Amino acid sequence: xxxxxxxxxxxxxxxxxxxxxxxxxxxxxxxxxxxxxxxxxxxxxxxxxxxxxxxxxxxxxxxxxxxxxxxxxxxxxxxxxxxxxxxxxxxxxxxxxxxxxxxxxxxxxxxxxxxxxxxxxxxxxxxxxxxx
Ligand SMILES: [Zn+2]
Numbered sequence: 001x002x003x004x005x006x007x008x009x010x011x012x013x014x015x016x017x018x019x020x021x022x023x024x025x026x027x028x029x030x031x032x033x034x035x036x037x038x039x040x041x042x043x044x045x046x047x048x049x050x051x052x053x054x055x056x057x058x059x060x061x062x063x064x065x066x067x068x069x070x071x072x073x074x075x076x077x078x079x080x081x082x083x084x085x086x087x088x089x090x091x092x093x094x095x096x097x098x099x100x101x102x103x104x105x106x107x108x109x110x111x112x113x114x115x116x117x118x119x120x121x122x123x124x125x126x127x128x129x130x131x132x
Contacts, residue, residue: 001015001031001033001071001099002099002106004031004033005073005099005101005106006101006104006105006106008036008073008075009073009075009101009104010043010075010076010104011036011042011043011075012036012038012042012043012044012045012046012072012073012074012075013033013036013046013071013072013073013099014033014034014036014046014047014048014070014071014072014073015031015032015033015034015048015070015071015072016031016032016034016048016053016056016067016069016070016071017030017031017032017067017068017069017070017071017095017097018030018031018032018056018060018063018065018066018067018068019065019066019068019069020065020066020068021066021068026068026069026094026095026113027068028068028069028095029065030065031071032056034048034049034052034053034056035048035049035052037049037052043075045084046072047088048070053067067091067094068094068095069091069094069095069096069097069111070089070091070094070095070096070097071096071097071098071099072085072096072097072098072099073098073099073100073101073106074098074099074100074101075101076101076102076103077100078100078108079098079099079100079107079108079109079110080098080110081096081098081112081124085098085124086122086123086124089114089122089124090114090119091114092114092115092116092117092122093113093114093115094113094114095111095112095113095114095127096111096112096113096114096124097109097110097111097112097129098110098111098112109129110126110129111126111127111128111129112124112125112126112127113125113127
């Protein structure tokens with residue numbers, strides 16, 4: 001994931017986190033890099049091709065995993081979500097991991113979980129990121 005973010009710099013990279021759920025905990029087993037489908041402004045936006053997402057989801061099911069989150073990078077910006085990130089986050093109870101890439105190197109990572117029940121009341125809140 002770090003490599004992918006650094007290679008994509010100064011553009012945003014993005015991808016899907018596959019894993020398992022146990023209650024409110026999401027355990028990530030694999031990070032699948034995706035092509036950033038935002039050709040108009042890949043430095044500040046990202047999107048994942050829905051067809052690629054469907055393929056990843058199908059592959060994950062075959063391995064007994066599910067989509068537990070998404071990641072993307074912020075080239076030369078902090079690892080905090082932007083209003084656009086919230087607008088474009090639609091997977092309730094999934095993690096949104098943001099990597100800050102400064103001068104081509106990953107400098108920080110933060111994770112947020114999308115809470116709420118629908119588009120109108122959704123919110124991104126900080127969550128603990130445990131590596132190990
Ligand atoms: Zn973002």
